[in-house]
Amino acid sequence: MRLLLVEDDTMIGESVRKGLRQDGFTVDWVRDGRAGELALEDRVHDLVLLDLGLPARDGLDVLKSLRRKGNPVPVLIVTARDAVPDRVAGLNAGADDYLIKPFDLEELSARIHALLRRKSGRAETVVRHGALTLNPATHEAHLDGEALNLSAREFALLAALLEHPGVVLSVPQLEEKIYGWDDEVGSNTIEVYIHSLRKKLGAEFIRNVRGVGYMVPRLS
Amino acid sequence: MKSIRHTLLLWLFLGLSAGMAVAAAVVYAQAREEANQIFDYQMKQLAASLPRQPFATLGPDRPGLPDIERDVVIQIWNGSGLLIYRSHEMPSLPQRAELGFTNVHAGDGAWRVYSALQGNTVVQVAQPLSARRQVAADTALKTVAPLLLLFPFLGTLIWVTVGGGLTPVKRVAAEVESRDANALTPIPDADLPQEIRPLTRALNNLLARLDHTLDVQRAFVADAAHELRTPLTALKLQIQLAERAADEAERKAAFGELKQGFERAIHVVQQLLTLARQEPGASTGAKQPVDLSALAREVLAELAAAAQAKRIDLGIQRDAKAVVSGDPDALRILLNNLIENAISYTPEGGKIDIVIDAGEDAAALDVQDNGPGIPPAELERVFDRFYRVPGTQAPGSGLGLSIVRQIAEAHGAEVTLENSGHGLRASVRFPLGRIFHESASGSAHSDFRLAPR
Numbered sequence: 001m002r003l004l005l006v007e008d009d010t011m012i013g014e015s016v017r018k019g020l021r022q023d024g025f026t027v028d029w030v031r032d033g034r035a036g037e038l039a040l041e042d043r044v045h046d047l048v049l050l051d052l053g054l055p056a057r058d059g060l061d062v063l064k065s066l067r068r069k070g071n072p073v074p075v076l077i078v079t080a081r082d083a084v085p086d087r088v089a090g091l092n093a094g095a096d097d098y099l100i101k102p103f104d105l106e107e108l109s110a111r112i113h114a115l116l117r118r119k120s121g122r123a124e125t126v127v128r129h130g131a132l133t134l135n136p137a138t139h140e141a142h143l144d145g146e147a148l149n150l151s152a153r154e155f156a157l158l159a160a161l162l163e164h165p166g167v168v169l170s171v172p173q174l175e176e177k178i179y180g181w182d183d184e185v186g187s188n189t190i191e192v193y194i195h196s197l198r199k200k201l202g203a204e205f206i207r208n209v210r211g212v213g214y215m216v217p218r219l220s
Numbered sequence: 221m222k223s224i225r226h227t228l229l230l231w232l233f234l235g236l237s238a239g240m241a242v243a244a245a246v247v248y249a250q251a252r253e254e255a256n257q258i259f260d261y262q263m264k265q266l267a268a269s270l271p272r273q274p275f276a277t278l279g280p281d282r283p284g285l286p287d288i289e290r291d292v293v294i295q296i297w298n299g300s301g302l303l304i305y306r307s308h309e310m311p312s313l314p315q316r317a318e319l320g321f322t323n324v325h326a327g328d329g330a331w332r333v334y335s336a337l338q339g340n341t342v343v344q345v346a347q348p349l350s351a352r353r354q355v356a357a358d359t360a361l362k363t364v365a366p367l368l369l370l371f372p373f374l375g376t377l378i379w380v381t382v383g384g385g386l387t388p389v390k391r392v393a394a395e396v397e398s399r400d401a402n403a404l405t406p407i408p409d410a411d412l413p414q415e416i417r418p419l420t421r422a423l424n425n426l427l428a429r430l431d432h433t434l435d436v437q438r439a440f441v442a443d444a445a446h447e448l449r450t451p452l453t454a455l456k457l458q459i460q461l462a463e464r465a466a467d468e469a470e471r472k473a474a475f476g477e478l479k480q481g482f483e484r485a486i487h488v489v490q491q492l493l494t495l496a497r498q499e500p501g502a503s504t505g506a507k508q509p510v511d512l513s514a515l516a517r518e519v520l521a522e523l524a525a526a527a528q529a530k531r532i533d534l535g536i537q538r539d540a541k542a543v544v545s546g547d548p549d550a551l552r553i554l555l556n557n558l559i560e561n562a563i564s565y566t567p568e569g570g571k572i573d574i575v576i577d578a579g580e581d582a583a584a585l586d587v588q589d590n591g592p593g594i595p596p597a598e599l600e601r602v603f604d605r606f607y608r609v610p611g612t613q614a615p616g617s618g619l620g621l622s623i624v625r626q627i628a629e630a631h632g633a634e635v636t637l638e639n640s641g642h643g644l645r646a647s648v649r650f651p652l653g654r655i656f657h658e659s660a661s662g663s664a665h666s667d668f669r670l671a672p673r
Contacts, residue, residue: 009453011451011454015458055608080446101449104460105460
């Protein structure tokens with residue numbers, strides 16, 4: 001899952017990025033409202049963590065213009081503004097949740113998972129697909145009740161494919177899902193991860209649509 | 221306690237008494253004057269009405285003589301100087317008298333004496349002056365006595381009027397009394413007497429100033445609480461990351477960041493404290509002569525390590541003997557903040573020059589760096605509390621320049637920032653009158669420079 005973090009404070013930004021990476025998220029970090037707006041143009045992020053008191057462009061303005069453009073990406077406001085009118089204004093401007101500083105990394109992760117679950121229309125955090133279960137919160141994967149040993153990238157790739165079963169995702173699309181801006185992307189690393197996943201899940205689990213990309217077929 | 225009523229009543233009593241005394245004196249004088257005229261006339265008439273013929277015999281009970289008061293003494297002498305009549309024995313009177321009116325001081329008081337020549341007899345009528353005084357005093361008393369009635373009347377009137385006049389004061393007092401500490405709205409004074417308005421106007425001015433100060437304070441506390449939340453958030457996150465650390469290396473790195481986080485939080489708290497201490501009205505150190513040049517050297521020595529860590533060439537470019545009157549601790553903070561700012565924002569290998577000038581009318585201290593400067597639109601805003609130029613990467617609380625300005629204002633000095641040529645120049649100008657001017661021995665170039673290693 002790829003997140004956009006909009007936070008002007010260096011220490012907070014670094015800590016949040018580090019913590020969320022440990023939780024298996026891919027995190028892109030920008031430090032002001034305008035950069036945040038630019039990053040959101042690409043629509044590659046699954047969720048936005050938005051501070052309100054930002055330089056260049058206030059967080060609320062970024063949020064409003066985002067919604068005006070019809071971008072439905074879940075937005076979690078993370079701010080020190082704790083007054084009720086501020087929260088109401090934030091939620092009314094189109095935020096999906098509101099978290100007040102200082103906060104726990106665990107709570108932040110839990111809220112992010114909750115928002116992502118809601119976005120995909122699932123009732124529970126755990127993703128099920130046939131005999132496979134994937135828990136994004138704990139990063140555990142089970143096949144037929146047996147624990148699978150997946151790397152963070154493999155897990156992210158599998159989660160991305162399972163998000164919309166039956167939909168073909170191109171290699172660049174998959175790369176966008178699992179790599180942040182700071183990550184080095186090798187030339188055929190997606191293929192390497194697919195190969196490794198097929199070994200663990202069975203060759204037929206992930207299908208290749210030649211010239212287009214990869215997909216996990218819908219269960220009949 | 222002073223009471224307007226008591227004071228007024230006291231002065232009324234004293235004033236009326238004095239007025240009545242004067243009035244009595246005047247009436248007495250006038251009445252005596254009149255009594256003199258009347259009695260003199262009577263004495264003349266009496267003398268004239270006495271028989272012109274010589275008295276045959278001398279006897280006390282002769283009929284035909286006018287019925288005169290007991291205290292009037294009549295004596296008649298014949299042409300040869302023989303006393304031929306005396307109304308009653310009064311040996312103290314002179315036996316001879318000048319013609320006309322005279323005042324005679326006899327053993328038993330002063331007498332008014334009238335002597336007239338009637339044919340060849342001399343008639344003398346004498347009356348003690350005390351009788352006239354008595355009449356005059358009676359008249360004066362009768363005239364003035366009714367005025368005594370004024371005392372209770374005026375007293376009551378004043379008591380009631382003053383009470384009525386002071387009702388608005390009581391109302392204002394009740395109004396103020398019933399307020400809580402946060403109600404600083406002006407006292408309504410539309411229907412107050414004009415004598416009381418200056419008081420309410422002054423009170424309202426005070427309330428307005430207090431209200432403004434409180435607003436500023438509330439805003440500051442709110443801002444401060446908000447600004448403290450940022451370093452605390454960072455600390456909380458850093459602690460959680462340290463807890464999560466899987467191995468020794470990770471833990472070490474996490475604790476390193478945690479330490480930085482603490483240093484930042486401590487810095488913010490220290491800056492807030494400094495700001496509170498420099499708040500106008502806060503007790504500040506006593507003013508004393510401060511040598512700017514010496515102070516600059518001290519601060520430079522303290523910050524040398526920080527400058528050298530960034531390979532910044534920090535030094536005094538031009539020096540002058542400038543002694544200003546001020547609080548040395550506060551001025552040290554001012555200088556420290558300016559130079560620290562310059563070090564923070566000057567890129568590695570940069571240069572920071574301190575220039576101290578002592579002119580005829582002012583002493584100036586400039587800190588010139590060759591950093592990126594400040595966008596012109598932000599030059600004034602950077603003095604606002606907690607304001608930081610957007611996109612600023614260098615750590616800071618956003619309070620440094622607010623503190624600088626506050627200290628400068630407390631010293632009557634002026635702080636300006638300008639983008640000059642190759643960087644930012646911060647100038648502090650201490651105006652004339654604050655300076656113990658000691659003319660600089662030329663603007664000697666200083667060799668005081670911390671060479672970068």
